[in-house]
Amino acid sequence: MKTPYEILEVAEHATDIDIKRAYLQKVKLNPPDHDHEKFQQIYNAYETIKNKTNREQYALFNFPEADFDALLEHAFSTAQPSSISADHFEQLLRASIGDKTFLIGGSKKQAHE
């Protein structure tokens, strides 16, 4: 689960102004009438860290989630392929064929019969 800082893509030591700027930018890209859920997520994130008191409250009372999935996400996030080369594509097609693949002749009906 992403933290409000991650949602707004700001540093944890960002100022009120930085956070507001990041929030407005995000809202511009995700207006409420476009993707309401996304907008709500951005809005909630902003409300959570918009000023010093709120940030302190978040730091004090936010229970850190032991989110192993997020941990793995982080571990493998740097390994996203930029694109699939033709070579990899052909390897992928070849790897999809097992040694025990059977070439079946005849219509399906005949085969079942």
Next chain:
Amino acid sequence: MIKESWALPINDTVKIKNYLARLTAQQLDEQFPDLAGLLGLLIITGKISYQEMLPKDCIFIRHLSFAQEALSAYRNNRLEDIEPALKKLPFRSAFRDFRTVMKAALLMPESIEQAQALLAGIPADSPYHRAAALLLALMHSGSQLAIDLFRLSPPQIRLVEAVKNFNQKQIELLEALIKQKSHLSDKVKFDLALQYRELFGDHAKNYCLAALSTYPDGQRDFIRHFGPMDDFEAWRLKALSCERNGNFHDAEYYWQQGISVLKTRGVEGASRIALIMRHIAAHQEAPEERMSWLIDSLEHDPDDRETFIKILQYLEQHGQETDTYKEWLNKSIRQFPDDIELLGLAIKAAERDQAYTKAAQYARALLKVDPVNTFAKKVLLSSHLAHAGTLIKSRKFDLAEEEIRQAEQITIGKSSRTQAQLMRGFLAFVAEDEKRGAGLIADAVQKRVNGLVCAHFFAAMEALLLDCQIVPVLQALPQPETDYYLSEQEITQLIGLIHQYADDNSATPALLHEALVKVQAIINHSIRQQDYSEELLLSLCQCLGRIRHFELLDACLKTAQPSWIKPIWNYYRVYAEVKGDAGKCSEINFLRLQISLENARQEIDQRAVARIGKFLDQYHEAHNMIESSSADDIEAGCDNPLHRLFGHLPDDLYDQLEAKLIEISENNPQDRTLKMLAVDYLANDVARMESLCKDPDALFAFLLLKASDELGFNIDVNAADVIECFGKKADSKPASLFSFFKSISESL
């Protein structure tokens, strides 16, 4: 034409050759689509290469060349040629799913969602289904990737690792995950986070810290890898963990431990302490506890406005007139002198104390911050006019003139101008020319209210509040005709006016009654003659009940139709009968009200429930007071007849007599008991006994006498004493023998 069906492992080249050589174009293109699909995949991946054996004129061969054209363009990085080649493959082509897989591959990594949607369209029995799964795995990351890899073969996994360009550490982690399958215990996860923490960065520490709540055994390893845990952080996590499990009691303990640590950390610690205290306050069930935490929090951070507001709201709900409330209000204003909400509260508090000068000061302060604040303007206007009224009463006319002038400068609306005009009229009435003043007053009054009754009542009230004569003021107003009736609208307005004056502490019920005298006759005959609605009459009853005007209330109740059966009518009937004194309510009315209360509850009539409930509480209080005052009276030697007769008896003896009394009552019906008592104590004068025993206390006394006789106790009381005690008032007491026997039988 092939008649039989066959399934050959793709490594069996001899047989495959044999069978493929016998295939016709029609079979390949139309009759065996599954064979064509797989054959296409095998040929383009180079697994088999017998395409020259297939019929040259078949569509399959043509489509194969399109697929190879697309692949060639891909291989030579001529991406613009791929799409035209793929477009040549129609929907029914054996290479349809090849086209989909290739398109999805080309969409990566920019349009993952679109690619996933394309791959989702490949059927499970397609030869390209496995390729689609591999491609999907390439699009996933994190735990989803691990799940995908569980289902793949080692060469496929290696391909994914290669395409994703994983480093050795990542590959090791993936393999560790695959070994665990999908069963990852808290311990395994914790250990993996530690073992591969260079992959996870700072997240590893945060994860392990959080995971300690479900895997506390990991604490030693945590300290070994990340060093000792911050004291406060340890308490904080414990507190949050308890809160997560709904255990706020223990959480509070851990927070308090955390506060002890923060107390050593200066300013930063103080602000965190205040936040924690407010957090604890929010979880308190008892409002007093909540307030205590909030008040304490201000010692560490006195700049939190919300906390001041919460404290004031609490104190307002629990006795706003207290000095504590005022003290906190003053503190709040000192802390936030320009706060509109706090200034508003200060004005209201000053008004409640009738400290109008103070209210005006706050109103001026509020208007400096918010120059168009209507509330503050109204307060200032009222303050000037109230002050002008006081000055008129003390005959300081010049100063009163100045106050009125200042009031006239406040612009709120038509109503404010009329109020100032009315006060100017009274100033003229008292200080200058009575007639001119009365004219001005009459003019202002008629602007202020509609209807002659309302005008007369309003003018009378205003005159009374300023200690002015009523008659000349009322004479200046148009006089109502003898057949004048109040319309429903005017009744509603009159009710509003009465409530308004009743809300104002300066108008006592006596003043209201005096002002109503002038219009009482018209109200009375209007109620009798007009067919007012039930709701309107109820509102009028409520208003008259509030100012305890029982004469008009009676008039309303007499007009109330018998068909109106709402429980509230019963309440007002009883309320009027006892003139608002619940202590005077008879037992039968008490029972009636209890039934009405139950009916009101069933009808969900909250207004009636509240009124009847309050009245019954007052009834109980009054009766408890009577009982307790009776007890006091015994000590003071007062003349309660039963205590006078039997007060000297010891408690244990009295209890025995009472038990015998119940026994006698139980064994003898009412008539027989009276006859028996008459025979024993009144020379068989049954009529006299019945008369005496209309008072249940007298009956009780005779029965106690009878009980003592039967038990053979000498109690120093005889029949003559009882007759002397109750004889004189026998005729004036209500007949309540039935209730006595009823209460005796109930006590059994």
